Amino acid sequence: MRHPLVTRVSTACLVLFMALANRAYAQSDGQQPDTPDDEHDDPARQDIPVVVEPSADEGPADPHAEKSQRGARASGDQRAGGNRQAGGDQPPALPDPAVQPVDPRALVAAVEGAREPPIDMPVMFNAPTGHLLPAGIVLSAAGVETGGGFNSDIRVGLGDVAEFGVGTNALVNVRQNLDAQPEALSYYPTALFKMGIAENLLFRFQPALALGFRKSFEKEHDDRKTRIAQLYLVASKSVGRRFRLHVGGVLWDASIKRSDGTELLFHDRGAAKQLRGFAGIEIEPLDRSQILLEVHYMPEFTLGDENRNDRISLVPTFSWGVRYELAKWALLESGVRIPDIKDVNLIEAQIFGQLRFVTRRFRKFLKSYN
Amino acid sequence: MPTAEVIGAYQISLSGDASLLAESNTLSMSSVVAVGFGDIAQLEYRSSSAVTTLDPNPIRIPTLGVQLKVPYRLPRFIPELAVALRFGLERTETSMDGMIQHKQNATDLYLVGRLPLGRLVLHGGVRASQAAIDSEGEAQLEDVERVLFLPTLGVEFQITDQTLIAAEFARAPLFEPGDATRPNDIDGGFLGRAGIRWRLLPWLVMDASIGYRIEVERIDASAGTSMADALVDWDMRLGGELFVPWGAILCRQVGFFCE
Numbered sequence: 001m002r003h004p005l006v007t008r009v010s011t012a013c014l015v016l017f018m019a020l021a022n023r024a025y026a027q028s029d030g031q032q033p034d035t036p037d038d039e040h041d042d043p044a045r046q047d048i049p050v051v052v053e054p055s056a057d058e059g060p061a062d063p064h065a066e067k068s069q070r071g072a073r074a075s076g077d078q079r080a081g082g083n084r085q086a087g088g089d090q091p092p093a094l095p096d097p098a099v100q101p102v103d104p105r106a107l108v109a110a111v112e113g114a115r116e117p118p119i120d121m122p123v124m125f126n127a128p129t130g131h132l133l134p135a136g137i138v139l140s141a142a143g144v145e146t147g148g149g150f151n152s153d154i155r156v157g158l159g160d161v162a163e164f165g166v167g168t169n170a171l172v173n174v175r176q177n178l179d180a181q182p183e184a185l186s187y188y189p190t191a192l193f194k195m196g197i198a199e200n201l202l203f204r205f206q207p208a209l210a211l212g213f214r215k216s217f218e219k220e221h222d223d224r225k226t227r228i229a230q231l232y233l234v235a236s237k238s239v240g241r242r243f244r245l246h247v248g249g250v251l252w253d254a255s256i257k258r259s260d261g262t263e264l265l266f267h268d269r270g271a272a273k274q275l276r277g278f279a280g281i282e283i284e285p286l287d288r289s290q291i292l293l294e295v296h297y298m299p300e301f302t303l304g305d306e307n308r309n310d311r312i313s314l315v316p317t318f319s320w321g322v323r324y325e326l327a328k329w330a331l332l333e334s335g336v337r338i339p340d341i342k343d344v345n346l347i348e349a350q351i352f353g354q355l356r357f358v359t360r361r362f363r364k365f366l367k368s369y370n
Numbered sequence: 371m372p373t374a375e376v377i378g379a380y381q382i383s384l385s386g387d388a389s390l391l392a393e394s395n396t397l398s399m400s401s402v403v404a405v406g407f408g409d410i411a412q413l414e415y416r417s418s419s420a421v422t423t424l425d426p427n428p429i430r431i432p433t434l435g436v437q438l439k440v441p442y443r444l445p446r447f448i449p450e451l452a453v454a455l456r457f458g459l460e461r462t463e464t465s466m467d468g469m470i471q472h473k474q475n476a477t478d479l480y481l482v483g484r485l486p487l488g489r490l491v492l493h494g495g496v497r498a499s500q501a502a503i504d505s506e507g508e509a510q511l512e513d514v515e516r517v518l519f520l521p522t523l524g525v526e527f528q529i530t531d532q533t534l535i536a537a538e539f540a541r542a543p544l545f546e547p548g549d550a551t552r553p554n555d556i557d558g559g560f561l562g563r564a565g566i567r568w569r570l571l572p573w574l575v576m577d578a579s580i581g582y583r584i585e586v587e588r589i590d591a592s593a594g595t596s597m598a599d600a601l602v603d604w605d606m607r608l609g610g611e612l613f614v615p616w617g618a619i620l621c622r623q624v625g626f627f628c629e
Binding site: 164191195229230251366 | 529530532533534535564565566567568569570571572576578579580600601602604606608
């Protein structure tokens with residue numbers, strides 16, 4: 001036989017559950033729960049904009065779309081007297097007396113932060129894309145290759161029109177002489193600045209465009225100091241929801257400073273030798289999974305027996321692999337990189353794995369403050 | 371280049387930037403303090419650093435300046451105008467062998483205009499620069515003084531409420547200290563910069579840009595080759611500007627300037 005206390009508790013829980021369910025249903029259906037009519041003028045409630053959740057099909061983050069959406073929401077709120085459900089026959093929304101007043105800016109920031117759409121990646125595996133990180137978003141990466149190379153990168157979006165980053169890579173090769181096999185120069189430190197405009201910003205069908213500049217610090221090895229720099233212009237275009245094309249041109253430069261004070265400069269050979277194209281495609285056969293292919297150029301240093309025989313050249317590199325979105329804040333990448341397409345040597349091919357982390361805290365802070 | 375805008379009244383602007391100079395692998399800093407007066411003028415003190423051929427360490431270039439904005443509301447398509455005067459304080463460079471001292475200074479008078487065209491803003495002007503090199507330690511090296519008229523041009527495009535893209539092209543004085551075999555010379559060098567300005571917070575602005583450094587042209591001037599395609603010597607610069615509303619702070623704290 002059931003104890004009377006258990007019966008009372010069960011009944012109370014059932015009543016409470018029904019009340020909550022009724023309230024949730026009324027809100028989802030555009031109705032409001034029964035509340036006193038004399039509270040609909042609460043100014044705190046009117047100041048809270050209603051956030052329309054973007055659907056998954058709305059695509060990547062677009063600050064302007066986001067802004068116009070916010071504007072539309074704000075104007076909609078004004079028309080509806082601070083309640084999106086109040087446009088029909090229903091009375092205006094009324095606050096629950098039990099709910100404490102909430103800072104509207106904090107609420108908007110919290111809701112928008114939770115609804116942040118996925119970002120367009122500013123880089124394939126190694127080649128840049130025309131996309132930029134949204135303002136305040138920090139993207140960091142760390143990866144290794146079977147050859148022992150370590151790549152790392154951290155960059156931050158600046159105002160939806162630029163990004164700045166620093167990192168190290170093992171993509172630049174050096175040969176001890178013309179006949180030697182290339183070896184990766186580990187921990188080559190670089191800094192990056194990239195600016196551009198988002199896709200469809202100026203006109204319809206306009207690709208995302210970015211002008212980027214990456215340069216290195218001096219790297220010492222073999223009694224020499226080397227530097228590299230690249231200036232590139234890249235365009236990215238989405239074709240449908242699951243295909244993206246990236247095409248660009250890059251102007252490379254590099255230098256070798258020898259111990260005797262002389263310096264070999266790649267730009268002395270002329271702009272035609274410096275200019276190269278690069279391209280890549282992204283295919284998304286499954287949600288959150290992408291296949292990437294890229295072709296781009298990297299500098300290679302060849303050291304002579306005597307200083308005079310040093311040489312700088314550009315070698316085409318091909319990479320393919322997959323990117324998987326583990327979570328909103330983490331991506332896993334893995335694939336194969338052939339360091340020199342002209343000299344296809346599968347023994348020299350590198351299998352790489354890389355983790356990328358997306359941090360939105362700074363963006364949320366800026367949004368809450370602005 | 372200065373623009374035809376001034377810091378607001380009762381405000382101080384503190385700005386600075388850092389440039390990665392690959393030549394010395396060090397960070398070069400510059401800073402500006404500007405005080406606004408009556409929405410038509412500002413007084414500024416500028417301290418910047420640069421790499422030179424004669425000194426492996428960055429040198430300081432202090433400048434004191436005043437800028438006046440034409441205080442009339444002009445018709446549409448007539449640019450706003452401003453005049454800026456920057457007194458360059460003397461700085462001394464020593465030749466590599468330590469025998470010759472080069473005292474250099476440059477005083478600049480800018481006349482600049484600003485024309486807003488919707489989201490696009492054009493800036494243009496001319497810089498009259500009186501530059502001089504006064505050398506000691508080498509009898510045959512003559513002092514040189516020149517007045518240069520150097521054009522400046524800038525363009526801004528507002529992308530969002532908080533951000534804009536800007537590009538600037540200008541010519542600037544290029545000092546070429548001589549020695550026993552080569553005379554002192556002053557010429558105009560090319561300066562190009564493109565970047566963004568992002569208003570993170572109402573009182574904080576961030577700048578980021580890439581540019582071609584005039585110092586590189588100067589370093590390479592002796593070799594007689596063009597360095598515009600020398601990407602390894604372009605620089606990358608990050609800066610920030612902080613606005614301090616000192617009038618409002620004094621009003622709130624001690625009751626001054628509240629009327």
